[in-house]
Amino acid sequence: DQQVKQNSPSLSVQEGRISILNCDYTNSMFDYFLWYKKYPAEGPTFLISISSIKDKNEDGRFTVFLNKSAKHLSLHIVPSQPGDSAVYFCASRSNDYKLSFGAGTTVTVRA
Amino acid sequence: EAGVTQFPSHSVIEKGQTVTLRCDPISGHDNLYWYRRVMGKEIKFLLHFVKESKQDESGMPNNRFLAERTGGTYSTLKVQPAELEDSGVYFCASSQVRHSDTQYFGPGTRLTVL
Numbered sequence: 001d002q003q004v005k006q007n008s009p010s011l012s013v014q015e016g017r018i019s020i021l022n023c024d025y026t027n028s029m030f031d032y033f034l035w036y037k038k039y040p041a042e043g044p045t046f047l048i049s050i051s052s053i054k055d056k057n058e059d060g061r062f063t064v065f066l067n068k069s070a071k072h073l074s075l076h077i078v079p080s081q082p083g084d085s086a087v088y089f090c091a092s093r094s095n096d097y098k099l100s101f102g103a104g105t106t107v108t109v110r111a
Numbered sequence: 112e113a114g115v116t117q118f119p120s121h122s123v124i125e126k127g128q129t130v131t132l133r134c135d136p137i138s139g140h141d142n143l144y145w146y147r148r149v150m151g152k153e154i155k156f157l158l159h160f161v162k163e164s165k166q167d168e169s170g171m172p173n174n175r176f177l178a179e180r181t182g183g184t185y186s187t188l189k190v191q192p193a194e195l196e197d198s199g200v201y202f203c204a205s206s207q208v209r210h211s212d213t214q215y216f217g218p219g220t221r222l223t224v225l
Binding site (some may be wrong): 002004036041042043044045046049088089096097098099100101102103104 | 115120140144146151152153154156159166167169170202204206213214215216217218219221
């Protein structure tokens with residue numbers, strides 16, 4: 001039973017524009033949400049996170065938005081840069097340590 | 112500070128053989144996790160160690176998988192005997208003490224079972 005879903009397997013965006021990645025979850029017990037970024041042949045790297053008590057967290061070019069009532073979160077990257085081309089994973093956690101991941105969205109930033 | 116390391120980076124074995132994957136966490140990290148990604152799907156949790164103790168092994172697929180963490184340092188994940196559906200990328204991650212601490216991932220071991 002997949003509790004975290006990323007319905008867009010890929011996203012192509014022009015350099016300088018905004019990238020918007022979406023994620024939906026089903027488990028109402030999740031209280032912490034994360035985005036990881038992964039380059040080929042490397043492990044996922046932590047990017048940004050948000051607690052369920054917040055609806056927005058910003059770190060430089062990256063902003064995560066959380067809509068608890070809709071069980072939806074999104075990651076905004078602005079402006080998008082060529083180095084942002086990677087696979088982005090949404091992950092969620094409840095009161096234990098294990099992370100539940102989505103299937104990932106492959107972002108391609110075009111020059 | 113060295114990150115999480117995994118060995119080997121890639122393993123190709125035949126069905127029925129045994130393979131052992133190794134993970135060295137970041138020094139001082141009590142928490143160690145194993146995850147697996149199959150066929151480009153989601154990354155799935157396998158198990159969680161706190162020091163040398165298994166805290167949660169609810170994600171282990173079956174009893175062909177055996178994980179150990181000797182002395183609370185490195186960990187091994189043995190698959191015996193391997194089946195075709197075990198192919199995938201096995202990631203190890205580690206974190207410090209607190210529940211909220213970030214999990215840092217290794218580069219993964221790509222296992223191919225023929």
